[in-house]
Amino acid sequence: MHDINKMTKSTFLHLRIPFSFFLLPIFLFAWAINTKDIMPIHFWMAFFLIHFFLYPASNAYNSYFDKDEKSIGGLKHPPKVSRELYTYAILFDVVAIIGAILLLNWEVAIMFFIYGLASKAYSHPSIRLKKYPYVSWLIAGFFQGYFTFLMTYIALHNISILQVFIPFIQLPAILSSLMLLGSYPMTQIYQHEEDAKRGDITLSLKLGTLGTFHFTTLAFGLATVGFVTYFMYYFSFYMGIFYLLFLMPILLFFSTWYFKVRKDQENANFENTMRLNFLSGLMLNLFFIFLGIYFL
Numbered sequence: 400m401h402d403i404n405k406m407t408k409s410t411f412l413h414l415r416i417p418f419s420f421f422l423l424p425i426f427l428f429a430w431a432i433n434t435k436d437i438m439p440i441h442f443w444m445a446f447f448l449i450h451f452f453l454y455p456a457s458n459a460y461n462s463y464f465d466k467d468e469k470s471i472g473g474l475k476h477p478p479k480v481s482r483e484l485y486t487y488a489i490l491f492d493v494v495a496i497i498g499a500i501l502l503l504n505w506e507v508a509i510m511f512f513i514y515g516l517a518s519k520a521y522s523h524p525s526i527r528l529k530k531y532p533y534v535s536w537l538i539a540g541f542f543q544g545y546f547t548f549l550m551t552y553i554a555l556h557n558i559s560i561l562q563v564f565i566p567f568i569q570l571p572a573i574l575s576s577l578m579l580l581g582s583y584p585m586t587q588i589y590q591h592e593e594d595a596k597r598g599d600i601t602l603s604l605k606l607g608t609l610g611t612f613h614f615t616t617l618a619f620g621l622a623t624v625g626f627v628t629y630f631m632y633y634f635s636f637y638m639g640i641f642y643l644l645f646l647m648p649i650l651l652f653f654s655t656w657y658f659k660v661r662k663d664q665e666n667a668n669f670e671n672t673m674r675l676n677f678l679s680g681l682m683l684n685l686f687f688i689f690l691g692i693y694f695l
Contacts, residue, residue: 409478410487413462414455421676422454422543422682425575429551432571432633437555443555444502448495449547453511456491457518458485464522465597475669476656503554510550510560518541532602539583544576567633574625581618584611586676589669610668612657630690638690645686649679 427451430442462477463484492515499508520526528535549563549572556562561624563569587594587603588611594601603611622648631639654673659666 405624407483408486409481410459410484411540412474412478413459413484414491415458415462415474416451416455418458419450419454420684421680422547422612423450424680424687425547425579426551427684427687427691428571428575429548430555431687431694432567433552433556434691434695438557441503441555441557444498445507445551448498448502448511449551449554450497452491452495453514455497456488457513459488459491460519461522463488463525464527471604478676481616499554504557506560507550507554510546510553513654514542514546517546519572527599529599529601532605535582536580536602540576540580543583544579545572546574548575550601570625570629574622576627576630577618577622581615581622582679586610586672588667589672608660608664611667612660616653634690635692638693641689642686643690645682649675649682 426446430437463480466480492511496508496511496515499511501504503637519539521528521535528538549560549568551570552558552563552572563572584601584603584606587601588608590601591604591608594604601612606614626642627639630642656666656671656675658673660676
């Protein structure tokens with residue numbers, strides 16, 4: 400038995416709270432396109448519940464059933480998991496949902512619940528969507544992109560889901576998924592051996608190491624065209640150019656890494672993947688903060 404009041408270090412590490420930084424761009428994108436009429440309480444409560452409870456609950460649940468022995472997103476040396484991790488995964492989900500009911504609105508709470516169900520279906524052995532490369536790719540892209548964007552927008556503006564079905568909101572939600580669908584296989588590129596051993600045939604595993612790079616280049620290129628077009632149409636020509644400028648460090652790192660991997664595929668490792676994740680998260684977060692402040 401474990402004491403719920405005393406979280407072990409292993410459980411805390413598997414929550415992977417710092418990993419929420421890599422998912423923060425979707426939240427900031429939903430905020431940045433329309434900063435008007437957002438009450439600070441809605442901003443900070445949505446931010447806190449999503450990044451400190453909803454995402455960590457998903458991380459913990461995934462870790463509990465994966466029982467990884469090698470590097471995973473945000474943890475180079477994951478410690479062994481215990482039943483306590485499962486308990487906290489459920490507890491954090493419950494806190495997020497109750498927090499949404501009390502501090503945001505019931506529609507956001509329902510969306511939190513649905514997001515939690517999707518993350519559980521992704522990992523739980525009785526369903527384990529992770530075993531199916533195309534289904535898991537589409538589910539992850541949809542829920543971490545389109546669904547999360549709309550969930551965030553509804554939470555920030557305290558509105559009904561019926562109010563978000565307009566092009567100005569739907570287009571960035573779709574673009575968020577397109578960006579995630581392009582980048583998601585890159586997050587799996589260093590886990591081929593571990594995934595294959597478990598029978599999890601990820602999209603990156605099917606594409607192969609170089610194939611993952613090629614796929615991401617194509618998908619991210621399409622997403623970039625979409626983002627630039629959106630910013631130029633709804634904001635200004637210069638905002639589209641600024642978006643491209645903020646992407647340049649990511650493109651430079653990605654290109655340099657690609658040529659290193661062509662010479663030696665051992666370079667497709669945890670360290671380089673985390674560097675790309677950090678740089679991508681940093682530059683996108685900075686751009687969306689710039690966009691939001693510019694139109695305050």
